Amino acid sequence: MSQDKTVASVIEAFEKFDTFYILGHEEPDADCLGSQRALGSWLGRHRRDAKIHLCSAGPWGRPEIADWQPLFVNRLPSPEEGSSPLVIIMDCSSFDRTGFAESAIPDAPVMVIDHHAAGSDFGDIRYIDPLSPSTTLMVQRLIEDSGDTPTVEEAEVLFLGFCTDTGYFRHVEPGRSEPLEAVARLVAAGASPGDTFRLLAGGRSLGSRKLLGRVLERAELFFGGRLVLSWETWKDWRELGSERDSDMLYQLMLSIAGIEAAVIVREQNDGFCVVGLRSITNLDVGDIARFFGGGGHKKAAGCTVSGDLDDVIEHVLQVFADRLD
Numbered sequence: 233m234s235q236d237k238t239v240a241s242v243i244e245a246f247e248k249f250d251t252f253y254i255l256g257h258e259e260p261d262a263d264c265l266g267s268q269r270a271l272g273s274w275l276g277r278h279r280r281d282a283k284i285h286l287c288s289a290g291p292w293g294r295p296e297i298a299d300w301q302p303l304f305v306n307r308l309p310s311p312e313e314g315s316s317p318l319v320i321i322m323d324c325s326s327f328d329r330t331g332f333a334e335s336a337i338p339d340a341p342v343m344v345i346d347h348h349a350a351g352s353d354f355g356d357i358r359y360i361d362p363l364s365p366s367t368t369l370m371v372q373r374l375i376e377d378s379g380d381t382p383t384v385e386e387a388e389v390l391f392l393g394f395c396t397d398t399g400y401f402r403h404v405e406p407g408r409s410e411p412l413e414a415v416a417r418l419v420a421a422g423a424s425p426g427d428t429f430r431l432l433a434g435g436r437s438l439g440s441r442k443l444l445g446r447v448l449e450r451a452e453l454f455f456g457g458r459l460v461l462s463w464e465t466w467k468d469w470r471e472l473g474s475e476r477d478s479d480m481l482y483q484l485m486l487s488i489a490g491i492e493a494a495v496i497v498r499e500q501n502d503g504f505c506v507v508g509l510r511s512i513t514n515l516d517v518g519d520i521a522r523f524f525g526g527g528g529h530k531k532a533a534g535c536t537v538s539g540d541l542d543d544v545i546e547h548v549l550q551v552f553a554d555r556l557d
C-alpha cells in the first residue's frame with residue numbers, strides 16, 4: 233500500500249472506535265510522548281465523545297519532559313461496557329518496548345505508528361515510515377491529511393519530538409526537504425525554535441555540569457588521535473547525581489579535530505561497566521558493541537561488559553585496535 237493510502241486508512245480507522253489507549257515506549261522521550269500527546273489532543277478535538285487515555289510505563293528520566301508525567305497513566309483503566317476500544321502504540325518497534333505486560337492491555341485491536349525500520353511485525357493496523365525522521369512528523373501528517381492544522385500546543389510538542397529525534401536538525405538527511413517544510417508549518421502554528429532548544433539543552437543540575445567536566449578532564453586520545461576515550465566511576469555518579477547528559481558529552485568529545493569515534497566507559501556497582509560508543513565516520517561502532525553482546529547503529533551503540541574499569545577499557549581498546557591500528 234502506498235504511504236498516502238496507509239495514512240488515509242489510518243484516519244478512516246479512527247472513526248470506528250470511541251476509546252483510545254495511546255501508548256509509547258518505556259524510558260519515554262519527547263518523540264514518543266509528543267506523538268502521544270498531539271494525537272490524543274487531536275482525537276479529543278475531533279471526537280468530543282471519545283475517551284482518550286495517554287499511557288506510559290515510565291521511568292521519567294529526561295528533564296525536558298518531566299512536567300508531562302501527570303498527563304499520563306501507568307495503569308490502563310478497563311474500557312467501559314459496550315465501548316469500542318483501540319490500542320495505539322507509538323514510536324515503538326516491538327510490543328515489549330512498551331513496558332506493559334500483554335495482560336495489562338485491554339483486549340482490543342492494536343494500531344502501530346512508528347518510524348523504526350527494524351522491529352517485530354506486531355499490531356492489526358500498521359503505519360510505518362522508516363524515512364520519517366520522527367514519529368511526531370507522522371502524527372503531523374495524520375492531522376494535516378485530515379484537513380486540519382495543529383493547535384499551538386500540538387505544534388509545540390510535535391516540534392519538540394522532531395528536534396529530539398534529529399538532535400535539533402543535525403541528523404536530517406540531505407536531499408529531502410519535506411521534513412523541514414513540514415516543521416516550518418509547526419513554527420507557523422506557534423512552535424518556538426528558541427524555547428524548544430532551551431527546553432532540550434537546559435533544566436540541568438550543577439552536579440551534572442560538574443560531571444561533564446570531570447569526564448572531559450579524563451579524556452585521552454588513542455590511535456593517532458582517531459579515538460577519544462573517557463570514563464566515569466560509580467563514585468562520581470553517587471557524588472554528583474544520576475542525571476546524565478551523554479549527548480552533550482559526546483558532542484564535546486567528537487568536536488576534537490581529526491576524531492572518528494568517542495567512547496565513554498561507565499563503572500556500575502555490580503562488577504560491570506556500561507560502554508557507550510559514537511562514531512562520526514564510517515567506522516561502525518555498532519559492530520564493536522555487538523562484539524561485546526550489545527547493540528545499536530553504525531554511529532551510536534552501547535554494550536555492558538563485565539570487569540573493572542581498567543580491564544574493560546583495555547579490552548575495548550584492543551577491539552578498536554583491529555580497526556584503527
Ligand SMILES: [Mn+2]
Pocket residue numbers: 263264323347366367397
Ligand atoms: Mn522516535
